[in-house]
Amino acid sequence: MTAGPGPGGPAGGTRLPCAAVLFDVDGTLIDSTPLVEHAARLWAPEYGIDPDEFLAGAHGRRTSDRIADFLPPDRVAEATARLDALEAAGTDGITALPGARELLAGMNGLPWALVTSMDRAQLAARAAAARIPLPDVVITAEDVRHGKPDPSGYLRAAARLGADPSACAVVEDAPAGVAAGRAAGATVLAVTTSHPPAALGEAHHVIEGLTALTAAPDGLTLA
Structure with missing residues (x-):
């Protein structure tokens, strides 16, 4: 479904209570x-x-x-x-996607983690190039036996944050990641940075990008 106005009306946006946010990286926070x-x-x-x-x-x-x-x-x-x-030979052309740095800098105490299909070295290089911070909890390709659409990465991230997966929000940009988030039992937000909305129809909310999100200690607001 596509996000719409919440109880507070269009100006207030849609409130999405959650215990933690689990972010995909490439295509969600970073464009490589x-x-x-x-x-x-x-x-x-x-x-x-x-x-x-x-x-x-x-x-x-x-x-x-x-x-x-x-x-x-x-x-x-x-x-x-x-x-x-x-x-790994270079980082030319790697940038942060619009709103990524601002959202992560303003998480306001809401726990968050990264769950990526990249390996740890790739993540470190691309995050540095895009000036994206790395949180304490990072799950990479080496940390799971099966990659997305298997939910293992999201389940492990939630466990390390001490959060119930069903109380987490997953932010993704690809169908495989959306499927992984759904299989983990999380509420899935999909950004249309790499795929059209029709390809992301399994997500609970589809938004144009991270500029539509703001964080509070108890959840997210979708503008």
Whole structure:
């Protein structure tokens, strides 16, 4: 559903009480599209893969999981390491998405965590380039056996924050992440930064971006 006015009327926005907020990173807080696409277009021909086909379903998933859609199991680890190395070669074009820094700086005591399909090194480099702070609780690709749409990452983040997953809000931008948040039992907010609203229809609320959100100690307000 799309967020609409709450009991306070249009000026007050929609109140969304929650115990914690669990943020996806790439496409939600950070835009690294130029870097990711450039690396994939260098990498894919080396493995006989069409880069457009690879990229079409890659967003929001762990690199190794997406590569496993194209290569046999005995080649996945090496191919993943190769693509990771190409992506790690630079940070050109990486920026914070509108409203990301402001929202994180104004969480007002509301606990939050990051749950990303990137590995820890990628996250550190991209967060630094975009000047996005890293919280105490960060769940990366190495921390879970199964990546999104499996809910493991969100469940682990909620547990480390000491919050019931059903009392958490998940902020995502990709269908795989929306599915992971729903499977974790969280309330899912989807931003249309990388996918059209129709692709995010499983989310509880669909918003244009993070500028629509403000935080208070007991939850979020959707403008």
